[in-house]
Amino acid sequence: xxxxxxIEELQEVTASNKNKxxxxxxxxxxxxxxxxxxxxxxxxxxxxxxxSIFVNPTQFLPGEDLDAYPRKDEADKKICQICKVDYIFMxxxxxxxxxxxxxxxxxxxxxxxxxxxxxxxxxxxxxxxLKLFNLVQPTRAYFGKKDAQQLTLxxxxxxxxxxxxxxxxxxxxxxxxxxxxxxxxxxxxxxxxQKALLISKSLYSAASLVGKGEKSSEVIKNKMYxxxxxxxxxxxxxxDRNFNEIEEIQLKNSIILVVAKFGNTRLLxxxxx
Amino acid sequence: xxxxxxIEELQEVTASNKNKxxxxxxxxxxxxxxxxxxxxxxxxxxxxxxxSIFVNPTQFLPGEDLDAYPRKDEADKKICQICKVDYIFMxxxxxxxxxxxxxxxxxxxxxxxxxxxxxxxxxxxxxxxLKLFNLVQPTRAYFGKKDAQQLTLxxxxxxxxxxxxxxxxxxxxxxxxxxxxxxxxxxxxxxxxQKALLISKSLYSAASLVGKGEKSSEVIKNKMYxxxxxxxxxxxxxxDRNFNEIEEIQLKNSIILVVAKFGNTRLLxxxxx
Numbered sequence: 001x002x003x004x005x006x007i008e009e010l011q012e013v014t015a016s017n018k019n020k021x022x023x024x025x026x027x028x029x030x031x032x033x034x035x036x037x038x039x040x041x042x043x044x045x046x047x048x049x050x051x052s053i054f055v056n057p058t059q060f061l062p063g064e065d066l067d068a069y070p071r072k073d074e075a076d077k078k079i080c081q082i083c084k085v086d087y088i089f090m091x092x093x094x095x096x097x098x099x100x101x102x103x104x105x106x107x108x109x110x111x112x113x114x115x116x117x118x119x120x121x122x123x124x125x126x127x128x129x130l131k132l133f134n135l136v137q138p139t140r141a142y143f144g145k146k147d148a149q150q151l152t153l154x155x156x157x158x159x160x161x162x163x164x165x166x167x168x169x170x171x172x173x174x175x176x177x178x179x180x181x182x183x184x185x186x187x188x189x190x191x192x193x194q195k196a197l198l199i200s201k202s203l204y205s206a207a208s209l210v211g212k213g214e215k216s217s218e219v220i221k222n223k224m225y226x227x228x229x230x231x232x233x234x235x236x237x238x239x240d241r242n243f244n245e246i247e248e249i250q251l252k253n254s255i256i257l258v259v260a261k262f263g264n265t266r267l268l269x270x271x272x273x
Numbered sequence: 274x275x276x277x278x279x280i281e282e283l284q285e286v287t288a289s290n291k292n293k294x295x296x297x298x299x300x301x302x303x304x305x306x307x308x309x310x311x312x313x314x315x316x317x318x319x320x321x322x323x324x325s326i327f328v329n330p331t332q333f334l335p336g337e338d339l340d341a342y343p344r345k346d347e348a349d350k351k352i353c354q355i356c357k358v359d360y361i362f363m364x365x366x367x368x369x370x371x372x373x374x375x376x377x378x379x380x381x382x383x384x385x386x387x388x389x390x391x392x393x394x395x396x397x398x399x400x401x402x403l404k405l406f407n408l409v410q411p412t413r414a415y416f417g418k419k420d421a422q423q424l425t426l427x428x429x430x431x432x433x434x435x436x437x438x439x440x441x442x443x444x445x446x447x448x449x450x451x452x453x454x455x456x457x458x459x460x461x462x463x464x465x466x467q468k469a470l471l472i473s474k475s476l477y478s479a480a481s482l483v484g485k486g487e488k489s490s491e492v493i494k495n496k497m498y499x500x501x502x503x504x505x506x507x508x509x510x511x512x513d514r515n516f517n518e519i520e521e522i523q524l525k526n527s528i529i530l531v532v533a534k535f536g537n538t539r540l541l542x543x544x545x546x
Contacts, residue, residue: 007435015437018291100515102399102433103378126375134435160375162280162407164288 001081004089007135013050013087014137020047024138026129029053030070030183031079034173038142039083041170050136051080052089054096059124065264070183089136096131104130106153107160109243113235113257114149114268122153129154133163140166144173146180148255148270152243172269174200180269192262195231199258202227202236203271206256210273215248224258234259234266249273274354277362280408286323286360287410293320297411299402302326303343303456304352307446311415312356314443323409324353325362327369332397338537343456362409369404377403379426380433382516386508386530387422387541395426402427406436413439417446419453421528421543425516445542447473453542465535468504472531475500475509476544479529483546488521497531507532507539522546 004010014022023042027035031053042049053076060066073090080088103123109115110122133141143151155167173181178200179193188196202224209220217238224236237257240246246254257270277283287295296319298311304326315322326349333339346363353361376396379388383395406414416424428440446454451473452466461469475497482493490511497509510530513519519527530543 011435011437098433100380100382100429100433102380102430105376105378107373107375109373131433131435134437137437156373157375160371160373160404162284162404164284164407164410 001077001085002087003077004087005091005095007091007095010087010089010135014135017048018137021139022046022048022050022136024050024052024132024136024141026052026054026132026141026143027076028055028069028183029076030072030186031076032173032181032183032185034144034146034181036079036083037173038144038170039080039085041168042140042142043084045168046139048087049083049085050087050089050138051085052091052132052136054089054091054128054132056096056124056128057093058097058127059121061118061121064118065184070186089132096128101127103127104157107156109149109156110153112243112245113237113239114259117234117259117266122150125150126153126157130157130161133158133165138165140168142168142170144170145272146172146182146268146270148257148272149243152241178204180267182267184265184267187265188262192265196260196262196267198228198231199260199267199269202258203256203269207271207273210249217245217247217249220249220256224256228258228260232261234261274350274358275360276350277360278364278368280364280368283360283362283408287408290321291410294412295319295321295323295409297323297325297405297409297414299325299327299405299414299416301328301342301456302349303345303459304349305446305454305456305458307417307419307454309352309356310446311417311443312353312358314441315413315415316357318441319412321360322356322358323360323362323411324358325364325405325409327362327364327401327405329369329397329401330366331370331400332394334391334394337391338457343459362405369401374400376400377430380429382422382429383426385516385518386510386512387532390507390532390539395423398423399426399430403430403434406431406438411438413441415441415443417443418545419445419455419541419543421530421545422516425514451477453540455540457538457540460538461535465538469533469535469540471501471504472533472540472542475531476529476542480544480546483522490518490520490522493522493529497529501531501533505534507534 023046025038055069104126106122106126205227206220221236240253254273259268296315328342377399379395478500479493494509513526527546532541
């Protein structure tokens with residue numbers, strides 16, 4: 001496994017593997033089983049696997065947890081080695097950004113839900129993802145369904161900009177008790193960790209209602225708020241795959257989303273129906 | 274020579290020429306000797322040559338000459354054939370754009386000079402150029418120095434987004450009497466055409482002053498305004514290669530720019546020192 005730090009090193013790797021399939025997993029590090037599942041799938045499906053580890057400043061808003069964001073470089077390297085990653089790209093901020101930058105502005109659906117709470121967040125995500133895509137030139141790039149809106153906006157960018165890359169959406173990985181894995185789970189106290197189970201529980205209730213034939217978004221959302229009544233719920237939303245809110249569940253075209261807050265920690269979860 | 278209309282056709286060509294050098298000349302058609310010089314250079318330096326002909330709506334502001342922009346598809350095709358172009362890409366607008374688009378925002382230097390008169394123009398230029406770059410995946414892309422600010426912003430985008438493409442700036446091609454070639458020259462009446470010579474004349478005066486040791490931007494600009502006193506000059510500017518205005522000429526790092534208006538027609542010209 002090689003650890004690359006500079007643009008030149010990475011571009012050399014990309015150029016010399018032009019005729020191989022490259023699987024790419026962009027991450028902000030603090031790798032957990034969710035990331036590992038992405039890496040394993042990339043390993044299964046491609047000749048070369050590149051993982052990037054870069055806590056991207058442009059996707060954090062002022063006052064957000066950029067400085068506190070968990071960093072575990074040594075553990076991350078070991079995990080990548082065990083997963084037979086070929087290359088880790090770990091650049092400095094000054095390697096990725098200059099003073100004068102072309103900005104990417106995500107489409108209107110970047111201003112609802114997560115984008116409403118975090119205006120500009122997705123512009124920063126798309127900016128770094130586009131830079132990384134251009135550097136790695138992957139055949140396939142792997143993203144978790146947990147960041148559903150991010151995944152959708154990246155898919156739209158790839159389509160809009162005609163990038164010759166297959167975006168592979170990967171299932172959410174959960175703890176045995178249902179909590180969706182997140183690098184931010186480390187911020188939770190034991191009590192918060194326990195209460196956080198209500199998030200996935202609310203989604204299971206929603207799925208169960210839908211299984212019984214319920215289609216009304218309102219009925220489903222009310223049920224979920226019921227389940228999470230002891231939590232500070234930021235939003236519950238039911239959207240189609242383009243992230244437009246819908247009044248009725250459309251099978252194979254719906255995502256039910258929750259965000260709940262535990263102190264300063266926002267936990268996201270969702271289920272794709 | 275093949276004429277490609279769809280994304281799929283072009284992507285197939287790109288994929289099957291992965292290991293060849295591809296020279297790309299993006300144009301809005303109405304090809305003149307300026308374009309031909311770009312195409313010839315591309316032909317000399319690459320195994321495959323792709324020319325795009327697409328009048329890009331997103332770089333025209335409301336009220337600008339989008340509908341009136343000269344279109345000469347059949348003549349353009351003949352020119353490309355004579356220049357031994359391998360592929361012309363001539364998409365429809367609906368092929369290039371959907372209802373929901375990721376936008377590209379050029380950096381601050383896109384709001385001075387041309388960008389001041391045409392706010393948003395360069396965002397549209399970068400958007401279409403980025404799309405085309407992703408489709409064609411050229412080794413080298415050829416741009417005329419005449420659109421100096423466009424060239425600079427494209428170079429900055431390529432650097433910012435780590436696109437593995439060499440941008441090749443090409444010299445301005447002029448009529449024998451000095452008028453810089455432009456697809457918009459066809460709008461000029463005979464009288465306007467004659468008066469337009471003062472533009473290049475003002476630049477030659479500037480170059481001559483610099484040749485005699487003059488460094489002051491103010492002195493040079495005054496001389497140019499003198500030469501063009503019978504014209505409606507929109508601006509004269511002296512900038513460095515990053516398009517920051519400078520008080521003194523810096524050799525090998527200066528561009529002197531003029532824009533003059535003839536009725537609704539804006540003519541650009543410049544000289545690189």
